Amino acid sequence: xxxxxxxxxxxxxxxxxxxxxxxxxxxxxxxxxxxxxxxxxxxxxxxxxxxxxxxxxxxxxxxxxxxxxxxxxxxxxxxx
Numbered sequence: 001x002x003x004x005x006x007x008x009x010x011x012x013x014x015x016x017x018x019x020x021x022x023x024x025x026x027x028x029x030x031x032x033x034x035x036x037x038x039x040x041x042x043x044x045x046x047x048x049x050x051x052x053x054x055x056x057x058x059x060x061x062x063x064x065x066x067x068x069x070x071x072x073x074x075x076x077x078x079x080x
Contacts, residue, residue: 007061016055024061 009020012030019037023030040047 006058008055008058010060010062015051017060018051018054018058021058021061 004025006025007021008017009024009030010017012020012024014020014034019033020030022028022033037047037051040050
């Protein structure tokens with residue numbers, strides 16, 4: 001069972017990649033997530049604050065690639 005890792009998308013982004021990353025993580029069209037986020041902004045007013053918090057705390061997906069590369073280097077070093 002693989003762990004779900006929430007990451008910002010570096011390829012499917014308009015502002016910071018939060019909605020694109022959510023779409024990639026949960027296999028949902030990012031446009032639907034962007035529309036839902038806009039509705040939060042319009043009707044609840046909390047969408048802007050949530051987006052700013054998410055863009056600060058969620059790492060980019062290329063950080064995941066670097067993490068896995070470091071893990072494979074650690075494995076290689078232990079096998080030698």
